[in-house]
Amino acid sequence: MKYLLRHQKRGAGLSDNDPMSGVANLFDLGLVFVVGLLLALFGAFHLEDLLQQDSQVTITKQSASGAMEIIIKDGKKIEAMKVSPEQAKGKGQRLGTAYRLEDGSMIYVPEGNQ
Numbered sequence: 329m330k331y332l333l334r335h336q337k338r339g340a341g342l343s344d345n346d347p348m349s350g351v352a353n354l355f356d357l358g359l360v361f362v363v364g365l366l367l368a369l370f371g372a373f374h375l376e377d378l379l380q381q382d383s384q385v386t387i388t389k390q391s392a393s394g395a396m397e398i399i400i401k402d403g404k405k406i407e408a409m410k411v412s413p414e415q416a417k418g419k420g421q422r423l424g425t426a427y428r429l430e431d432g433s434m435i436y437v438p439e440g441n442q
Contacts, residue, residue, distance in 0.1 A: 377401075 370376060377383040378401060387399040396411040424438040 370379070375385075377385045382403055383401065384403070385399075385401040389397045389399070391397075394413075398409045398411060400407045400409070422439060424436055426434055426436050428434050
């Protein structure tokens with residue numbers, strides 16, 4: 329009986345002196361922060377449609393050098409196309425006018441409604 333009640337003595341408060349005991353909690357906190365930041369960015373740029381399977385989204389990007397890229401998401405299929413100046417040239421018909429407002433938004437006015 330005496331041997332069953334024996335406890336190993338490791339020293340009082342040994343785990344309190346471990347400087348690395350809080351690192352695991354910091355890593356978990358960092359993961360929660362990153363997920364929250366991603367959700368905030370999706371909400372700020374209204375990109376929730378990218379996460380839905382049946383949505384259709386078109387994003388146009390233009391770099392500082394003038395190169396354009398069009399990203400098209402149709403359901404589960406995502407396609408990215410780079411547009412060169414040669415592809416954008418051609419003859420066509422004027423359809424209307426686009427205006428950039430002071431708040432940065434753009435509106436399109438068809439030709440017959442001006």
